[in-house]
Amino acid sequence: MxxxxxxxxxxxxxxxxxxxxxxxxxxxxxxTEMTMTKEQIADFIHEVVAAGCDPVAVGDDCWLVGDADLPPDECLAIQPTLDEIGRRYGDRDHLHFEIIDHLHSIGRVFAIDTQHKQSIN
Missing domain, CATH: 1.10.1200 (Non-ribosomal Peptide Synthetase Peptidyl Carrier Protein; Chain A)
Incomplete structure (x- = not known):
């Protein structure tokens, strides 16, 4: 690294x-040159939730912090907190799929409406 x-x-x-x-x-x-470890994923997600976000896995290959779902003023206000959390845990790109797996394991999954998706196609 x-x-x-x-x-x-x-x-x-x-x-x-x-x-x-x-x-x-x-x-x-x-x-920082810190990188998050697999053991820190649960604590990281817990802090993101405590900050007011709703992190979710979207399918098996994507996850969202959940700040974009907040009203614009709240989303803007929470950014310094999310930045601080990100600085403390460091780079997490290498844990992308492990974070998704963790979110699935604790039931934080965005349900995709397959009926709506089929009607669009």
Whole structure:
């Protein structure tokens, strides 16, 4: 993971103007190299729910945090909390399907209306 982070940083630096480098340096310093572990998935989902979102699996290959379902002002207000949760747990892309499996296991699944889907086709 460190190698990938270093490669991304080098690519970004190569395309920057000299006056942008201090800004990028601050951004890199603020970025953690943490990655979420499989053991942290339940706690992560619990915190997202506690923040006011409704995370759900959509089928077997997608999941949603559930903030878009909130009224616009609540959705906007919750973003700093979600950002903080994301920073503490770190990158979770590598756990995409494990998160989906966890959401299924606790009954957080979006039910797709198959009758409506068939009538559209």
């Amino acid at each position: 460190k190698t990938l982070f270093a490669e991304r940083r080098q690519l970004l630096l190569a395309d920057l103007r000299v006056d942008e480098i201090p800004k990028l340096r601050r951004l890199v310093e603020q970025t």
